[in-house]
Amino acid sequence: MRPNNEKKPAEADLVNSILQGNKAVFGIIIKNTEGLVTQIVVRMISNPEDRKDIIQEVYFKAYRSLPDFSFRSKLSTWIGHIAYNTCVNYLEKKKLVLRDDLEEGPARDETEEVLFKKELGVILAAEIGKLTSLYRTLIVLYHQEEMSYADIAQIMDLPEGTVKSYLFRARKMLKEGILAQYKKEEL
Amino acid sequence: MSISHVSEMEIQQYAVDKTSCEAGVVEHIAACDVCRVKVENYLFLFSALKEADRPVAEFDVEDAVMAALPSLPVRKESFALRDRFVYVIAFAAFASLGVLVWLLRRDVFGVFDGLTVVAVLVLLIPVTGILVWQCYDWYKKYKNIMKKIALTTMVLIGFLSAKAGDNDPGRDIEIKWESFRLFSMLLTCSFFAVVILYFIKMLLDDRIRNKLIEKGAPDELVRQLLQPPVKDTKTVIVKWICILGSGGIGFLLAEHFQPLGIQTLAIMSVSIAVGFLAYFFFLRSTEKNK
Numbered sequence: 311m312r313p314n315n316e317k318k319p320a321e322a323d324l325v326n327s328i329l330q331g332n333k334a335v336f337g338i339i340i341k342n343t344e345g346l347v348t349q350i351v352v353r354m355i356s357n358p359e360d361r362k363d364i365i366q367e368v369y370f371k372a373y374r375s376l377p378d379f380s381f382r383s384k385l386s387t388w389i390g391h392i393a394y395n396t397c398v399n400y401l402e403k404k405k406l407v408l409r410d411d412l413e414e415g416p417a418r419d420e421t422e423e424v425l426f427k428k429e430l431g432v433i434l435a436a437e438i439g440k441l442t443s444l445y446r447t448l449i450v451l452y453h454q455e456e457m458s459y460a461d462i463a464q465i466m467d468l469p470e471g472t473v474k475s476y477l478f479r480a481r482k483m484l485k486e487g488i489l490a491q492y493k494k495e496e497l
Numbered sequence: 498m499s500i501s502h503v504s505e506m507e508i509q510q511y512a513v514d515k516t517s518c519e520a521g522v523v524e525h526i527a528a529c530d531v532c533r534v535k536v537e538n539y540l541f542l543f544s545a546l547k548e549a550d551r552p553v554a555e556f557d558v559e560d561a562v563m564a565a566l567p568s569l570p571v572r573k574e575s576f577a578l579r580d581r582f583v584y585v586i587a588f589a590a591f592a593s594l595g596v597l598v599w600l601l602r603r604d605v606f607g608v609f610d611g612l613t614v615v616a617v618l619v620l621l622i623p624v625t626g627i628l629v630w631q632c633y634d635w636y637k638k639y640k641n642i643m644k645k646i647a648l649t650t651m652v653l654i655g656f657l658s659a660k661a662g663d664n665d666p667g668r669d670i671e672i673k674w675e676s677f678r679l680f681s682m683l684l685t686c687s688f689f690a691v692v693i694l695y696f697i698k699m700l701l702d703d704r705i706r707n708k709l710i711e712k713g714a715p716d717e718l719v720r721q722l723l724q725p726p727v728k729d730t731k732t733v734i735v736k737w738i739c740i741l742g743s744g745g746i747g748f749l750l751a752e753h754f755q756p757l758g759i760q761t762l763a764i765m766s767v768s769i770a771v772g773f774l775a776y777f778f779f780l781r782s783t784e785k786n787k
Contacts, residue, residue, distance in 0.1 A: 334563075336562075431549055
């Protein structure tokens with residue numbers, strides 16, 4: 311179904327080339343993983359001004375740690391893990407709450423104006439925005455980036471069972487949120 | 498009468514991957530309109546998620562990162578733990594070999610008793626070939642150290658030969674079976690010692706790297722001197738294909754031209770020589786392509 315931990319053959323060549331001093335090759339790695347890193351950072355960090363710094367920091371960290379990369383996971387998963395950790399560290403430093411309201415449903419009274427728009431994309435984006443950053447990240451990694459449970463578990467440092475359980479709750483909340491919006495609009 | 502529907506988790510699981518659901522769940526959903534609607538809601542959600550716009554960075558990530566990319570640092574963490582590990586492994590390997598040889602000393606010294614000279618030679622030629630090959634590799638890498646070792650060995654051999662010559666005025670070149678067996682045993686032991694020496698080599702490489710870093714050698718230089726072995730994988734594989742392939746062909750030919758005799762030695766020697774030659778041509782063509 312989903313691609314598992316199969317390492318692309320080109321990854322080793324890319325990494326070795328950079329380690330031999332060919333800096334420019336790192337640009338290819340950035341291109342390949344930019345989407346994933348942006349997804350994680352955007353879903354985790356609400357302040358758009360800080361996102362730029364965090365994305366750059368993620369790649370600097372990845373570049374500095376490249377000699378230690380041991381190919382135990384895919385390169386993209388490894389960089390995704392760095393991105394997730396960088397976001398968590400940032401949130402902790404800023405004393406922002408990361409895993410709030412895991413058990414309770416999110417508040418739904420802030421975006422009343424959005425609710426009247428009929429476009430599914432807008433409703434979906436609004437509902438995703440109402441999830442906690444943890445759930446948001448899980449949802450986009452699984453359903454948009456099409457990563458396996460195992461890869462997500464590696465990125466987020468969570469047991470695979472916990473990933474499945476959180477994903478179940480996140481999907482349920484998302485589905486109920488969207489259905490609630492449609493019902494309201496129908497009334 | 499109340500109808501028992503499948504759970505929300507099973508509904509989700511069905512929507513994510515129908516094939517991983519139990520047959521009962523699949524059958525129920527196929528027959529139950531209520532559950533099928535729930536599944537369709539999830540399928541609708543998943544499809545909407547897949548088609549939703551992905552966030553895009555508001556700046557050119559590649560340009561911004563590449564412009565400020567620092568010089569790649571060489572790993573500078575302490576190797577103390579790894580050093581200790583290598584020491585322990587090397588000590589354990591040497592100690593086990595020593596204890597084993599001591600415990601089995603009678604068997605070890607008598608290991609070639611039942612074999613003919615030719616049979617022992619047939620075994621020894623590939624072993625010697627591998628040892629020579631490996632020593633040549635090390636010679637290239639540790640030229641200066643190896644020169645000193647070779648010089649010391651030659652002086653020692655010369656001294657011992659002179660002493661032996663004093664005891665044996667005849668100085669016959671004839672190889673006695675006993676000394677030949679001793680030589681065979683020593684060569685076999687040295688073959689195992691080569692394996693142990695690999696651990697020492699690992700240790701030396703790490704120590705050189707540490708020294709270079711401590712002395713403040715530029716990162717680029719350290720990287721060039723001590724490249725990880727990954728890039729030589731192809732060469733190493735070809736080398737072992739040549740060694741083992743030529744040895745194997747030699748054995749097959751020796752088997753074909755029975756009985757064992759002087760021709761067997763010739764076959765083994767020529768096979769291994771052809772292996773060397775093939776490897777030489779491979780290296781030369783690789784150099785040319787570079």
